[in-house]
C-alpha cells in the first residue's frame with residue numbers, strides 16, 4: 001500500500017481513468033529481454049593492437065530472477081485477467097563477460113518480457129555501487145528473451161505501469177538482484193578461454209504473423225531472401241584453454257509466446273526451455289538452475305515472428321482468419337488465434353524449445369571458427385522524438401512524438417484484443433476516438449500528421465500524467481567481439497527491419513577493412529522497451545506491428561542512421577568521441593502502485609497450513625500425472641523467493657535411507673498452481689508429470705510456503721511445509 005501514498009491526490013480518479021484506459025487498450029504485446037553488459041577494465045592500460053590469437057578472459061553466470069508468482073500481472077499480453085498464480089518454470093538471468101586484456105563486454109539475457117529503462121537504470125546503479133566505473137551504460141547490454149509469462153511491475157512510464165498494476169518494488173527487486181548476481185558470478189569465475197562461432201538454419205519453428213505487411217516491402221528486396229522470417233541461429237561457444245565448454249550464447253528470432261494468455265504460471269516459455277535443456281545436458285546430475293555451464297538463448301528481430309506455426313484460425317469455426325485483418329466473421333480479432341505445433345500450449349512450448357535447443361546444440365558441437373580480435377562497445381542516448389535524417393539531396397524525414405495506432409488495440413494472432421479493433425486500420429473509429437478524447441485528450445494535428453497513415457489511438461507522447469506515458473530518451477548500443485557485432489535494439493524489430501539494420505551495420509564495419517567476414521546479430525528487447533520497429537513500407541499497412549511503431553513511419557530510418565554512426569565509430573576505433581546524448585530520467589515521484597499488499601492468510605477450519613486436502617494415489621506409472629493439493633498461503637508472503645523452491649519431488653534411497661530431491665519448481669516436469677479462494681483461503685496444487693525415463697521407486701512430494709497472520713496489529717510471516725503420502729512409481733502394472 002505504500003506505493004499508493006505516492007500519488008498525492010485524486011487516486012480514485014486515477015484508478016478509474018487507468019482502469020478504463022486499460023480495458024480500452026486491451027492487448028499490449030510486451031515482452032522482456034535479455035541483458036547484455038560490456039565493460040572496459042583498464043583505461044590506464046596502454047592501448048595496444050594486441051596479438052590476434054590471445055585468449056580472452058571469459059566469465060559466465062546464471063542467477064534466479066523469479067519474482068512473486070502471485071497476483072502480479074504477467075508482462076506480455078497485457079491481459080488484465082492474466083495475473084500470476086504459480087510456477088511452470090523459473091526465470092533466470094544469464095551473464096557472459098568477455099575481456100581482451102584491455103576492455104570488457106558483458107551480455108546478459110534474462111527470462112523476462114523485455115528490459116525496461118527503469119530496470120536497466122536500477123541495475124546500473126547497483127553495479128556502480130559494487131564495481132565503481134567498471135560497468136557502465138556504454139559497456140553493459142541487457143536483453144530479454146520476450147517470455148510473456150514473467151511478473152510485470154518494473155516500468156516507470158505510465159502506459160506500462162497501467163498494464164502492470166503499477167511500479168511494484170517486490171517485482172523489480174528480484175530482477176535487479178538476479179541480473180546483478182548473474183554478473184557477479186560471471187565476474188568471479190573469469191578465466192582464459194576461447195570463443196568459436198557457428199551459424200545454421202532452423203526451419204519449421206517460426207512463422208510470419210503479418211505476411212501482408214511483409215509483402216509491402218519492395219519486391220526486389222524480398223527476392224533476396226528465401227523466407228519471410230529469419231531462420232538463422234547464431235551460436236557462440238565458450239571454452240576454457242583445455243577446450244572444455246563453459247557456456248553457449250545464441251540468438252534466434254521468434255516470439256516467446258508458445259504459452260498463451262490463458263496460462264497463469266510464471267514460465268520462461270520456449271526460449272527458456274531451450275536454455276533449460278542445454279544446461280541439463282551440460283550439467284549432468286544437477287537440478288535446474290544449478291551447475292557451471294550457462295546456456296543463453298537470446299531474442300532477436302522477432303517483431304513479426306510467431307512460434308505458433310499451425311497459423312491463425314478462427315477458434316469457433318476452425319477456418320483460417322481473414323488474411324488482411326486477422327479477424328473472424330463471428331468474434332472478431334479475439335476469436336482469431338494461431339496455434340501449434342503441439343496439441344496444447346505446453347506441448348507447443350516443448351516442441352519449439354526443443355527445436356531451438358537441438359539446432360544450437362548441433363552448432364555448438366561443430367563450432368570451429370575461432371573468434372579473435374579486440375572488443376568494442378559503443379553506446380548513445382538518443383531523443384527519439386525528433387531525429388531528423390537527410391534521405392537525399394532534397395528531402396529530410398523526422399521521427400515523431402510517441403503514439404500508438406488503432407491496430408495496437410487489436411493485438412495479434414498470438415493474443416488478440418478484447419474489443420472490436422482489427423489490424424490494418426488506417427482510419428480511426430469515431431466511437432473509440434470519442435472515448436479517448438474525453439479521457440486523455442485528442443492527439444495534436446502535428447502528431448497526427450507526423451504519424452500518417454497511422455490513426456492515433458493514444459498520443460502517448462502528449463500524455464504526461466502522472467508521468468510520461470512513453471519514453472523519449474532511448475539507448476542505442478553495439479558491442480563487438482572480434483568479428484562478431486551484437487546490436488542491442490530497444491524493442492522488437494520486424495524481420496525486414498532487422499535485415500536492413502544488420503546490413504547497414506555490416507557495411508559500416510567493413511568499410512574500414514578491419515572487420516572482414518563480420519557477423520552482425522540483433523539482440524532484441526534490450527535496455528529499454530519502445531514496442532515495435534517496422535520498415536517504412538510495413539508501417540503503411542498498419543497492422544499491429546506498424547501501429548506499435550511508436551516514433552512514426554521513419555523510426556527505422558532514424559535507427560539506421562544512429563546505429564551506422566555507432567558502427568563507424570567502432571570501425572574507426574573512435575567510440576570515445578561519440579556524444580553521450582541526453583540522459584534518461586529516473587522518476588522518483590508519481591510512480592504508482594495499484595496492487596494492494598497481500599492480506600493475512602486464512603485456512604479451512606480444523607486444518608493447518610501445508611496440510612494435504614487432496615491426496616496422491618498409491619501407485620503411478622511413468623507418463624502419469626501425480627497431483628496433490630495443500631492448504632496454502634499467498635506466495636507473495638514468501639518474500640524474495642530466488643534460489644528457493646515451492647516444490648520438491650523426492651525419491652527414497654534405500655541404501656542411505658534418505659530422501660533425494662529429483663525435481664524442484666524450476667523443473668519442466670513440475671507445475672505449481674496457486675489457487676486463490678474466497679475468504680483469504682488458498683490452495684497449492686502441485687502436479688508432477690512423470691517423465692517416461694523416471695526411475696521406478698518410492699516417492700513423495702513436498703510443498704513449502706509462508707503464511708501471514710496478524711499479531712497485535714503487526715503482520716507476522718511464518719514458514720510452513722507439507723508432505724504428500726508416499727507413492728510408488730513402477731513401470732510394471734502388476735508390481736506389488
Ligand SMILES: *[C@@H]1O[C@H](CO)[C@@H](O)[C@H](O)[C@H]1NC(C)=O
Nearest residue numbers: 260261262337343344345346
Ligand atoms: C491456450 O492453450 C490452451 C491449450 O493449452 C487452449 O485450450 C486454449 O484454447 C488456448 N487459448 C488461446 C486463447 O489461445
Ligand SMILES: *[C@@H]1O[C@H](CO)[C@@H](O)[C@H](O)[C@H]1NC(C)=O
Nearest residue numbers: 383384385386472473582583
Ligand atoms: C526531446 O526532444 C523534444 C523535441 O525537440 C523536446 O521537446 C524534449 O524536451 C526532448 N526531451 C528530452 C528529455 O530532452
Ligand SMILES: *[C@@H]1O[C@H](CO)[C@@H](O)[C@H](O)[C@H]1NC(C)=O
Nearest residue numbers: 390391392393394395396397
Ligand atoms: C528524395 O526522396 C523523396 C522521398 O522519397 C522523393 O520524393 C524525391 O524524389 C527524392 N529526390 C531525389 C532527388 O532523389
Ligand SMILES: *[C@@H]1O[C@H](CO)[C@@H](O)[C@H](O)[C@H]1NC(C)=O
Nearest residue numbers: 324325422423424425426541
Ligand atoms: C482491413 O485491412 C484493409 C487493408 O489494410 C483495410 O483497408 C481495411 O480497412 C481493414 N478493415 C478493417 C475492418 O479494419
Ligand SMILES: *[C@@H]1O[C@H](CO)[C@@H](O)[C@H](O)[C@H]1NC(C)=O
Nearest residue numbers: 419420421422429430431432
Ligand atoms: C466498435 O464498437 C462500437 C460500439 O459498439 C461501434 O460504435 C463501432 O462502430 C465499432 N467499430 C467497428 C470498426 O466495428
Ligand SMILES: *[C@@H]1O[C@H](CO)[C@@H](O)[C@H](O)[C@H]1NC(C)=O
Nearest residue numbers: 441442443444445446447448
Ligand atoms: C486540427 O486542425 C483542424 C483544422 O485545421 C482544427 O479545426 C482543429 O482544431 C485542430 N485540432 C487540434 C487538436 O489542434
Ligand SMILES: *[C@@H]1O[C@H](CO)[C@@H](O)[C@H](O)[C@H]1NC(C)=O
Nearest residue numbers: 603604605606607608611613
Ligand atoms: C473441528 O473440530 C471440532 C473439534 O473436534 C469439531 O467440533 C468441529 O465440528 C470441526 N469442524 C469441522 C468443520 O470439521
Ligand SMILES: *[C@@H]1O[C@H](CO)[C@@H](O)[C@H](O)[C@H]1NC(C)=O
Nearest residue numbers: 652653654655656697698728
Ligand atoms: C528397497 O525398498 C523396497 C520397498 O520398500 C524393498 O522392497 C526393497 O527390498 C528395498 N531394497 C533394498 C536393497 O533394500
Ligand SMILES: *[C@@H]1O[C@H](CO)[C@@H](O)[C@H](O)[C@H]1NC(C)=O
Nearest residue numbers: 613614629675676677682683
Ligand atoms: C482447495 O481444495 C479443496 C479440496 O480439493 C477444495 O474443496 C477447495 O475448493 C479448494 N479451494 C480453492 C481456493 O481452490
